[in-house]
Amino acid sequence: MASRRDERRPTVDAGRPRNRPPLRPWQIRDRCFNVRRHGLDPVEIRAFLHQVADELAVAQTALVAVQEENVRIKNALRAWQSAQSTNTRYR
Structure with a gap:
């Protein structure tokens, strides 16, 4: 039987308590x-x-690299989609 405490929303987001910045290596x-x-x-x-x-x-360095790559891919996709929508209008 689950208690009321178990039914509440968790106070931890992605393994880290809310309102606390991520740990840094120097810490x-x-x-x-x-x-x-x-x-x-x-x-x-x-x-x-x-x-x-x-x-x-x-891990933090790899995360930053992946986030930057994600932005680059999204921007390329948006540019491609814009070019495709422009090309189909004038056919």
């Missing part, structure tokens, strides 16, 4: 955690955060 690299006795190895945590930040930087 991941600079993140610090409190280390307690018998806790996690800080060097291992730092290495992992750097790896995640590097992968995020690559």
Whole structure:
């Protein structure tokens, strides 16, 4: 049985809480955690955060490239459609 809370619209959009900008690689690299006795190895945590930040930087760069390509293709399609509609009027 689903609760009322489950029926509400999710508060997360694309895996990220609303009204919060996306994480930047430098934010991941600079993140610090409190280390307690018998806790996690800080060097291992730092290495992992750097790896995640590097992968995020690559993904963000690829996203920008895809978005730019998308705009270029849409503009080319609009130009082609305009040319086609102009050509069919004068036949």
